Amino acid sequence: MSQMQKQIKLAKRPVGTPVMEDFAFIDAPIETPSDGEVLIRTIYVSVDPYLRGRMQDTKSYIPPFQLNEVITSGIIGQVVESKSEHFSKGDIVLGTLGWQEYSVANERTIRKLDPKLAPVTANLGIIGMTGLTAYFGLLDIGQPKEGETVVVSGAAGAVGSAVGQIAKIKGARVVGIAGTEEKCEYLLNELGFDAAINYKKEDVSSALEKACPNGIDIYFDNVGGSISDAVFPLLNKFARIPVCGAISAYNSVEMDMGPRVQTALIKTSALMKGFTLGDYSSRLQEGNTALAAWLNEGKLKYEETITEGFDHIIDAFLDLFTGANIGKSLVKVADII
Amino acid sequence: MSQMQKQIKLAKRPVGTPVMEDFAFIDAPIETPSDGEVLIRTIYVSVDPYLRGRMQDTKSYIPPFQLNEVITSGIIGQVVESKSEHFSKGDIVLGTLGWQEYSVANERTIRKLDPKLAPVTANLGIIGMTGLTAYFGLLDIGQPKEGETVVVSGAAGAVGSAVGQIAKIKGARVVGIAGTEEKCEYLLNELGFDAAINYKKEDVSSALEKACPNGIDIYFDNVGGSISDAVFPLLNKFARIPVCGAISAYNSVEMDMGPRVQTALIKTSALMKGFTLGDYSSRLQEGNTALAAWLNEGKLKYEETITEGFDHIIDAFLDLFTGANIGKSLVKVADII
Known part of the structure; x- marks a missing residue:
């Protein structure tokens, strides 16, 4: 029997300012990776104002979230099981993944991060x-x-x-x-x-x-x-x-x-x-390189507002609309091992 | 003693839709051209919606009209006296000139029109x-x-x-x-x-x-x-x-x-x-050439709403805001001789 994990789904489309009741915390089995896939433990979850737009059922630049599906955003995680030759257990990776404790992802949809180049969370913020x-x-x-x-x-x-x-x-x-x-x-x-x-x-x-x-x-x-x-x-x-x-x-x-x-x-x-x-999807590398250079030259500073715990992802998201945060809002769900 | 002519000045800044009383018809002497200048008899006056903006005393892309100064717009006229070696009596010219029966203009501010290339009024409209x-x-x-x-x-x-x-x-x-x-x-x-x-x-x-x-x-x-x-x-x-x-x-x-x-x-x-x-002031020639070519190839059509008589310039201007006109609105003030 597979192990269980927590997930967050969109339960209702928010009317006005989103409230806790618009979201559902669910227990679901952890999936198993197939060939070319990896299993990722979620470490950092990015919460961003633009996600509000995806909760609305209107035509926009990205399709809306579906009701009763897991919400997705930028996620940093750590590989716990790899069936890809490009990733090893322990790798720190970045991708658009679900608000859940563990995700299975295809090797082509994630990117390995080098913690020596910049603090990993910078990849969700100042160089991300x-x-x-x-x-x-x-x-x-x-x-x-x-x-x-x-x-x-x-x-x-x-x-x-x-x-x-x-x-x-x-x-x-x-x-x-x-x-x-x-x-x-x-x-x-x-x-x-x-x-x-x-x-x-x-x-x-x-x-x-x-x-x-x-x-x-x-x-x-x-x-x-x-x-x-x-x-x-x-x-x-x-x-x-x-x-x-x-x-x-x-x-x-x-x-x-x-x-x-x-x-x-x-x-x-x-x-x-x-x-x-x-x-600008064809020019991301150019931007990333320039930003990382400025960061390492000390020309760019950044702040993070980091909330702790999977159970507080929605709190951190709702705080975006009260003006509580300085800099990038993240939720830390687990430690890097 | 110099001959007299009619002029139209801005008497008041319009509030809301302009009315006849915002304008003053004045009698004034016809000026005399100096070296490098020509005296022009006004033939066609262009009336345009953008002129409404210039009647307002607000910062914009062109300075506002001053109170008690002659209103200006695109004008086609005929040279009646030339002290410029570039223009001769009888030439049809285009310039931004005053709403008056005769204007003195510096040779550098006007352009000669060739009536054989296109009907002269097209130079205020479809190719102008x-x-x-x-x-x-x-x-x-x-x-x-x-x-x-x-x-x-x-x-x-x-x-x-x-x-x-x-x-x-x-x-x-x-x-x-x-x-x-x-x-x-x-x-x-x-x-x-x-x-x-x-x-x-x-x-x-x-x-x-x-x-x-x-x-x-x-x-x-x-x-x-x-x-x-x-x-x-x-x-x-x-x-x-x-x-x-x-x-x-x-x-x-x-x-x-x-x-x-x-x-x-x-x-x-x-x-x-x-x-x-x-x-686009540096590219007017390009546009003019392209438009004239399309016009002569029959690919561009145009209509004109031509009002007759200097005394009806303001009527024609006010009509712009009632949606009365099709195509370019002009006032014919005199005949080409």
């Missing part, structure tokens, strides 16, 4: 999904030039903090928008941002005007909503807006209404472009 | 400002590919009708949105559009869904407002939206509110870019 998202959105769509003003919202999050630092590397002036004094201090004192705005305490429009005396050349949008509305009147000619996230709208039941952007775009010939990391 | 606006917005930002679906709003206007025809030349399927049955008939029967939607009679969302069974790859936006809102749910992956005009908002006193676009852009990795013809 969130860092790469920042890298391609900022450099490919934003195209920062020396001396330009870059504004980033969700600035203390995993993507935002990488965006600001890459913009600094490229010689831009960087203004971050975040939601606590602690986050603003972090942006200014740890990451070297030029200015930080606490949107919960300050009027964003006037604070932006003060922080951006030369207008805004790039707005990296992680949040949407009224924070983003405040940016449009300050755009410079030929401004660029990589649209990465709209966390303010993810849990909205109402239609997300605000000032229309057309007139502001025409007045400035500005560009606004949505993107996801999948758009 | 509006045709070029369509050309660069559609081809540079929209980048239509064969078989793609292109939706254009304001489709029977000077820019929109050119957009649709160029999209057809590029092998796209073209859906136009306009505001009368007459305009829709014109799009279908004269210009070869594949479908036409009368936004005043049909529910735009469901009509678009029906007319675009394969979704929307390019939306050329001339109008903004609720018509454009209806497009976003139908965008395909990597859709492109050249944002050319927002006539629905030009006369709005209230804040122009609608559904925020961020989530739709992220889901589709869509691009939205404002532009004006000025962004």
Whole structure:
């Protein structure tokens, strides 16, 4: 008889902000790997705002989660049994795997990590999904030039903090928008941002005007909503807006209404472009190499908010929408052996 | 004593829809050209929606008109006196000149037209400002590919009708949105559009869904407002939206509110870019040559709504906001001699 493990499935499609009852913790047998597969013990689970979108049954860039199926996200795990010649027991691997204690994965869907190159968790963050998202959105769509003003919202999050630092590397002036004094201090004192705005305490429009005396050349949008509305009147000619996230709208039941952007775009010939990391799937190696180099040169810093225990994965996910986390949110499920 | 002429000045900044009282008809002396200048009798005056924006005292891509200064727009005139070696009496010229019966212009600010190449008025429309606006917005930002679906709003206007025809030349399927049955008939029967939607009679969302069974790859936006809102749910992956005009908002006193676009852009990795013809000032010759070739090959058709008489320039301008015109709106002020 096979050993049992815990899994997390989507029990209901959330309406508004997700709640614990939308998820089900299930006991299920651990699968056995076939040829070309490995059995992986889950070590770190990445929890990310974009997963909220997959819980909705709407057409999007990736198909929605199905009800009563195991939720998946970026996972770091350790091989406990290998039927692949490419992986050995003990290897640390990265893949998109289920929220469960053990996964069976085909050898072609996972990648071996070298813990000597960077801390393994960096592969879920600064040199992984969130860092790469920042890298391609900022450099490919934003195209920062020396001396330009870059504004980033969700600035203390995993993507935002990488965006600001890459913009600094490229010689831009960087203004971050975040939601606590602690986050603003972090942006200014740890990451070297030029200015930080606490949107919960300050009027964003006037604070932006003060922080951006030369207008805004790039707005990296992680949040949407009224924070983003405040940016449009300050755009410079030929401004660029990589649209990465709209966390303010993810849990909205109402239609997300605000000032229309057309007139502001025409007045400035500005560009606004949505993107996801999948758009750059052919260039991931380039981004990973660049980010790892900056990390090892000490030019990139990162923070992690690590929750402990499989039973707290949902807590960590729900915390994303309260603004509790700084940097990348992870859940540590087991120790590396 | 110098001869007198009529001029039109901006008397007040319009609030909401412009009215006759916002303008002043003045008698003023005809100027005398100095060396390198010519005296031009105004023949055709171009009236365009974008001029509404210049009547507002806000930062934009071109400075606003000053109160009590003569309004300017694209003008075709005839040289009546030349102190330039590049122009002779009788030459037909094009320039951005004042709404007055006679203008003095520096030789470097005007261009000679050859009436044998194309009807002179085409230089204000299909091979001039509006045709070029369509050309660069559609081809540079929209980048239509064969078989793609292109939706254009304001489709029977000077820019929109050119957009649709160029999209057809590029092998796209073209859906136009306009505001009368007459305009829709014109799009279908004269210009070869594949479908036409009368936004005043049909529910735009469901009509678009029906007319675009394969979704929307390019939306050329001339109008903004609720018509454009209806497009976003139908965008395909990597859709492109050249944002050319927002006539629905030009006369709005209230804040122009609608559904925020961020989530739709992220889901589709869509691009939205404002532009004006000025962004392409270094490429006008390329566009003009291409448009003139298509015109002479019979691949481009155009309509003009020509109002007669200097005293009716403001009437023709105000008509732009009632949807009265098909194609390019011009005012004929005098005959070519």
